[in-house]
Amino acid sequence: MQAIWKYQLPTPGETSVLEIPKGWYVARIDAGWMWVWVSPDHPIEQVKITTIATGQRFDDEKIYLGTWLDGPFVWHVIKGSE
Numbered sequence: 001m002q003a004i005w006k007y008q009l010p011t012p013g014e015t016s017v018l019e020i021p022k023g024w025y026v027a028r029i030d031a032g033w034m035w036v037w038v039s040p041d042h043p044i045e046q047v048k049i050t051t052i053a054t055g056q057r058f059d060d061e062k063i064y065l066g067t068w069l070d071g072p073f074v075w076h077v078i079k080g081s082e
Helices: none
Strands: 003-008 015-021 025-030 033-038 044-053 063-070 073-079
Touching: 003 015, 015 033, 025 063
Parallel strands: none
Antiparallel strands: 003 033, 015 044, 025 033, 044 073, 063 073
16 A cells, blocks of 8 residues: 655755655655655654755765755755764
């Protein structure tokens, strides 16, 4: 069985740990929220998510998940260790 779950993203420049069932993938990112396709019966994993601004540097271990527009600002969501 599948579902789409909604998670609030961290404030830009911050990192949050989200609990998401393993095997998830992003369906959409918009306005500070991330909708994730999940298998609810899978074990939960803790996922570090960071929101950064365009031009902000991040380490090579992080994975790009998506982008959303907020007026004149553009925010990018990445996954990985801090």
